[in-house]
Amino acid sequence: MAKRTRATRPKAVKISDVARLAGVSVATVSRTLARPDVVIEETRTRVLAAVRDTGYTPNISARNLRVRKTMVVLVAVPDIANPFFAEVLQGIDDTLSAAGYGLIIANLAGPPEKEARYVDLVCAGQADGVLLLCGHMMRSPNRDLRDARVPLVAACEYIPHETFPQVTIDNVGTAREAVGHLIQLGHTSIAYLSGPKSNILEQQRLEGYRQALREAGIAADTGLILPGDFTFRTGVEAGRALLALEPAARPTALFAANDEMAIGLIKTVHTAGLQIPDDLSVVGFDGIAYADYCEPTLTTIVQPRRSLGATAAAELIALMTTGTAELRKDIKLPAKLMLRDSTRPPRKSAGHSFRDLRSG
Amino acid sequence: MAKRTRATRPKAVKISDVARLAGVSVATVSRTLARPDVVIEETRTRVLAAVRDTGYTPNISARNLRVRKTMVVLVAVPDIANPFFAEVLQGIDDTLSAAGYGLIIANLAGPPEKEARYVDLVCAGQADGVLLLCGHMMRSPNRDLRDARVPLVAACEYIPHETFPQVTIDNVGTAREAVGHLIQLGHTSIAYLSGPKSNILEQQRLEGYRQALREAGIAADTGLILPGDFTFRTGVEAGRALLALEPAARPTALFAANDEMAIGLIKTVHTAGLQIPDDLSVVGFDGIAYADYCEPTLTTIVQPRRSLGATAAAELIALMTTGTAELRKDIKLPAKLMLRDSTRPPRKSAGHSFRDLRSG
DNA sequence: GATGAAAATGTAATCGATTACATCCGGCGA
DNA sequence: TCGCCGGATGTAATCGATTACATTTTCATC
Numbered sequence: 001m002a003k004r005t006r007a008t009r010p011k012a013v014k015i016s017d018v019a020r021l022a023g024v025s026v027a028t029v030s031r032t033l034a035r036p037d038v039v040i041e042e043t044r045t046r047v048l049a050a051v052r053d054t055g056y057t058p059n060i061s062a063r064n065l066r067v068r069k070t071m072v073v074l075v076a077v078p079d080i081a082n083p084f085f086a087e088v089l090q091g092i093d094d095t096l097s098a099a100g101y102g103l104i105i106a107n108l109a110g111p112p113e114k115e116a117r118y119v120d121l122v123c124a125g126q127a128d129g130v131l132l133l134c135g136h137m138m139r140s141p142n143r144d145l146r147d148a149r150v151p152l153v154a155a156c157e158y159i160p161h162e163t164f165p166q167v168t169i170d171n172v173g174t175a176r177e178a179v180g181h182l183i184q185l186g187h188t189s190i191a192y193l194s195g196p197k198s199n200i201l202e203q204q205r206l207e208g209y210r211q212a213l214r215e216a217g218i219a220a221d222t223g224l225i226l227p228g229d230f231t232f233r234t235g236v237e238a239g240r241a242l243l244a245l246e247p248a249a250r251p252t253a254l255f256a257a258n259d260e261m262a263i264g265l266i267k268t269v270h271t272a273g274l275q276i277p278d279d280l281s282v283v284g285f286d287g288i289a290y291a292d293y294c295e296p297t298l299t300t301i302v303q304p305r306r307s308l309g310a311t312a313a314a315e316l317i318a319l320m321t322t323g324t325a326e327l328r329k330d331i332k333l334p335a336k337l338m339l340r341d342s343t344r345p346p347r348k349s350a351g352h353s354f355r356d357l358r359s360g
Numbered sequence: 361m362a363k364r365t366r367a368t369r370p371k372a373v374k375i376s377d378v379a380r381l382a383g384v385s386v387a388t389v390s391r392t393l394a395r396p397d398v399v400i401e402e403t404r405t406r407v408l409a410a411v412r413d414t415g416y417t418p419n420i421s422a423r424n425l426r427v428r429k430t431m432v433v434l435v436a437v438p439d440i441a442n443p444f445f446a447e448v449l450q451g452i453d454d455t456l457s458a459a460g461y462g463l464i465i466a467n468l469a470g471p472p473e474k475e476a477r478y479v480d481l482v483c484a485g486q487a488d489g490v491l492l493l494c495g496h497m498m499r500s501p502n503r504d505l506r507d508a509r510v511p512l513v514a515a516c517e518y519i520p521h522e523t524f525p526q527v528t529i530d531n532v533g534t535a536r537e538a539v540g541h542l543i544q545l546g547h548t549s550i551a552y553l554s555g556p557k558s559n560i561l562e563q564q565r566l567e568g569y570r571q572a573l574r575e576a577g578i579a580a581d582t583g584l585i586l587p588g589d590f591t592f593r594t595g596v597e598a599g600r601a602l603l604a605l606e607p608a609a610r611p612t613a614l615f616a617a618n619d620e621m622a623i624g625l626i627k628t629v630h631t632a633g634l635q636i637p638d639d640l641s642v643v644g645f646d647g648i649a650y651a652d653y654c655e656p657t658l659t660t661i662v663q664p665r666r667s668l669g670a671t672a673a674a675e676l677i678a679l680m681t682t683g684t685a686e687l688r689k690d691i692k693l694p695a696k697l698m699l700r701d702s703t704r705p706p707r708k709s710a711g712h713s714f715r716d717l718r719s720g
Numbered sequence: 721g722a723t724g725a726a727a728a729t730g731t732a733a734t735c736g737a738t739t740a741c742a743t744c745c746g747g748c749g750a
Numbered sequence: 751t752c753g754c755c756g757g758a759t760g761t762a763a764t765c766g767a768t769t770a771c772a773t774t775t776t777c778a779t780c
Contacts, residue, residue: 012485014766025730030768040728055507057484061430062766064421065735072464080449081649086441093440093467097474102481104432104462107453114457121462124417125372147415232653267655293592295627295655374736385760390738400758422736425765 013056022050033058072102073316074118074127076134079109083288084305085133088156091309092131099317101128108134116140123148129320131312135159135200151319155312158200165319165328167312169335171201174301175208176215177337178283179255181299183216185345187253187281191224193238193265195257199230205257205285224251228261235264242280243272252280252346259284259291259300266294266342277344287338296341303335373416382410393418432462433676434478434487436494439469443648444665445493448516451669452491459677461488468494476500483508489680491672495519495560511679515672516663518560525679525688527672529695531561534661535568536575537697538643539615541659543576545705547613547641551584553598553625555617559590565617565645584611588621595624602640603632612640612706619644619651619660626654626702637704647698656701663695 019026024043032039032047039047050056064070075092077085089105096103104127106118119140122130129150132138135157138145145152155167182190192209195202206225213220226241228234238261242250256262262284266276274280276296284291287302311331379386384403392399392407399407410416424430435452437445449465456463464487466478479500482490489510492498495517498505505512515527542550552569555562566585573580586601588594598621602610616622622644626636634640636656644651647662671691 012766015768016766026767027731027769028729031729034768038728043728055503057480059425059766060484060486061421061424062735063768065419065425065737065766066768068735070421080453081443081446083441083443083446086443086446090441090467090469093465094470097477102464102486105453105465107450109450110454117457120417124420126420126462143415232649263653267653270655289592290650290653293623293627293650293654295630372736375738376736386737387739387761388759391759394738398758403758419736422765423738425767426736426738428765 012059013054014059015056018047018050018054018056021054022047068125070126070128071100072104072127073129073131073313073320074104074106074122075131076106076108076115076118076138078134080105080107081109083290084286084303085156087305088133088309091306091311092313093309094306095310095313095317101317106138119143119145119148122150129153129316131155131316132159133157137162151316153312153316153319155308158204160200163329165312165315165331167308167315167331167333169303169308170332171204172208172211174335174337175205175255175285176212177208178285178301179209179212180215181337181339182253182255182281182283182343183212183218185253185281185343187251187346188216188218189221189224189251189253190218191226191242191251191254193226193228193235193254193256193261195261196229202230202257209255228257230258230261232260232264235261235266236268239265239268239272242269243274250280253282253343254280255283255285257285259286259288259298262298262300262342263290263294266296266298270295277342278347281343281346283337283343287335291338292340299340299343300338301335302338304333307333372419373414374419375416378407378410378414378416381414382407428485430486430488431460432464432487433489433491433673433680434464434466434482435491436466436468436475436478436498438494440465440467441469443650444646444663445516447665448493448669451666451671452673453669454666455670455673455677461677466498479503479505479508482510489513489676491515491676492519493517497522511676513672513676513679515668518564520560523689525672525675525691527668527675527691527693529663529668530692531564532568532571534695534697535565535615535645536572537568538645538661539569539572540575541697541699542613542615542641542643542703543572543578545613545641545703547611547706548576548578549581549584549611549613550578551586551602551611551614553586553588553595553614553616553621555621556589562590562617569615588617590618590621592620592624595621595626596628599625599628599632602629603634610640613642613703614640615643615645617645619646619648619658622658622660622702623650623654626656626658630655637702638707641703641706643697643703647695651698652700659700659703660698661695662698664693667693 015026015029019029024047028039028043029047032044036044073096079085093103108115115138119138122145123143127150130145130152132152132154133156137159152164154164158166158168179190192206194206210220226238228238256265262282266282269280270276276282284298284300287300291298291300311333375386375389379389384407388399388403389407392404396404433456437449439445453463468475475498479498482505483503487510490505490512492512492514493516497519512524514524518526518528539550552566554566570580586598588598616625622642626642629640630636636642642658644658644660647660651658651660671693
């Protein structure tokens with residue numbers, strides 16, 4: 001007489017079915033599956049046979065309800081279509097799914113109410129932990145993610161003033177190294193193609209740029225800081241801005257806060273007739289796959305994308321299983337400068353680093 | 361006295377707490393939240409106030425256990441780092457999360473036992489539906505995804521001999537159109553850079569290529585079919601193969617089964633001194649973002665990536681909620697040829713389509 | 721063979737929500 | 751006034767697994 005209002009999934013084998021078939025109690029079945037060593041050999045084989053025959057698999061909702069765990073973690077990603085994050089996600093996925101966790105991906109590109117929905121979901125206990133790749137604490141109108149009393153770990157983008165573990169690279173130091181490479185080559189007029197000012201990565205990379213110039217005794221010229229927002233499009237715009245300058249006033253090198261902008265810029269100035277790297281050396285940041293595909297290939301800072309994800313995931317697992325683990329608050333992973341075809345000494349220079357050329 | 365073996369999440373507000381505070385029964389609270397119209401105004405406001413004061417959110421595991429639903433769908437993706445799928449995922453995510461579903465992403469790049477784990481997970485009732493972007497039926501050693509008795513929908517890659525809905529583009533027809541464009545321009549020696557032979561998309565695109573040649577009365581030259589596997593690397597290799605040919609024997613145009621290979625090939629032959637499109641016209645397939653970033657920009661077939669995802673998701677939702685809906689088995693979405701800078705009439709030709717030049 | 725500890729298994733409470741069914745109450749028609 | 755109807759709410763069964771505690775079995779030892 002059961003009238004099915006909604007689509008109902010039929011007949012599921014449950015633990016009591018297995019128990020009946022094996023001639024044991026449900027407790028024994030559960031134990032056989034959870035801790036095989038505590039049941040006697042003979043019972044175990046009987047139970048396992050029954051499990052196989054019935055095709056039993058435990059109902060996860062029931063288990064979760066009982067043990068108060070969900071075995072899923074939520075990963076907040078700024079933009080899933082961004083290849084950089086896609087690779088970080090791979091690392092996360094590898095580690096987490098090996099440990100038996102499922103992951104819900106919260107793609108924050110899109111309407112902001114989505115973020116709120118995800119926060120509520122976590123607060124409702126739908127996840128055992130959260131991985132933030134998004135550079136900010138997620139909020140919903142009434143709650144904060146912290147209210148969820150769930151372990152948090154951040155990766156890639158540093159979130160200031162927080163106490164949970166964060167897995168990042170040394171953006172300041174690596175940016176300094178990138179610009180240092182240009183200086184080594186003999187460049188003294190080095191532009192910076194920036195990200196959105198509010199972004200922490202942008203702030204750190206800009207700081208690295210400044211430090212490198214300062215160390216080399218090169219005066220920072222604010223006219224050489226081009227606005228951008230990490231997208232290809234703004235790279236193109238920056239390229240046009242460069243072309244609009246008097247040739248003599250043009251920088252001989254440029255450090256871009258990420259690869260996408262660098263590639264956009266290169267494409268633009270290259271089509272306009274500038275030679276890369278002869279007329280302009282370019283260094284990017286991130287090490288996305290296309291940095292190695294474009295023409296010329298891009299010298300860039302390669303971030304350990306998979307490791308960033310995997311490390312953060314491992315840290316979160318530790319946190320989730322052992323409660324408050326030893327909080328390694330700031331975990332820095334090494335990023336390295338990958339030399340490719342987009343950098344070279346400036347034309348006028350002999351190739352040595354005559355740092356005081358600038359003082360004219 | 362509660363000794364916490366595992367990390368236990370503390371104090372969760374439950375429905376009975378709300379009921380007590382509001383001075384009503386749990387049933388009333390549940391009803392207030394599920395069907396506000398059946399409780400009287402005064403009670404409703406009292407309950408809602410209690411909900412707000414306590415910060416109550418229902419325990420999803422408990423609800424799922426009771427109503428036998430999970431509100432999550434599993435999405436099987438061949439490779440999450442592939443920008444094409446990343447965008448399809450966006451469409452899926454938009455639609456699904458708007459409808460209140462969470463999504464578990466099964467990234468099939470990686471060890472095959474992962475696929476099995478996901479199959480088991482679905483069979484265990486952990487998902488209400490599955491979206492397959494992977495071109496094959498998922499399996500685990502003992503089970504098939506069909507055993508899960510859960511709605512399935514496939515998208516992007518067609519899976520033959522199945523009865524569930526599939527959302528794809530007309531690969532044969534669009535490939536024919538792409539090659540037709542080259543023929544229109546006057547090309548008669550047109551190479552094909554193929555995908556892996558076992559892949560259905562490859563088979564369909566190859567078929568489209570053949571049809572276009574046949575219609576134009578051009579004899580298919582199997583020497584012009586270059587092996588590839590959809591990766592950038594094989595595009596590079598194909599480029600080298602092309603360069604190794606006698607200049608006179610080289611095709612004047614090439615159709616690549618996807619953009620990534622096309623870009624790899626262009627980069628390779630371009631660095632070697634061939635002019636694109638003057639010496640070689642190239643058409644790609646997919647319309648990934650980089651097709652518009654590379655130098656020259658790539659003429660390609662643009663797939664409606666977001667719509668593919670969104671449509672498939674919508675179809676799955678229909679299936680999940682209304683049981684066996686009207687099964688629109690094959691849903692074809694339009695893809696369009698995007699003309700950019702990588703195609704042009706062949707050098708010798710006047711630019712008109714003198715199709716019978718070949719018979720010379 | 722009795723004894724007790726340890727090992728194996730069983731019983732039943734529990735997790736937190738949904739919902740069929742029971743109950744209560746007010747109002748309306750006869 | 752009685753009885754009935756229907757709307758609002760309460761009671762308690764239920765979903766399916768885990769596990770504390772109870773009970774039974776095993777077995778080494780004297």
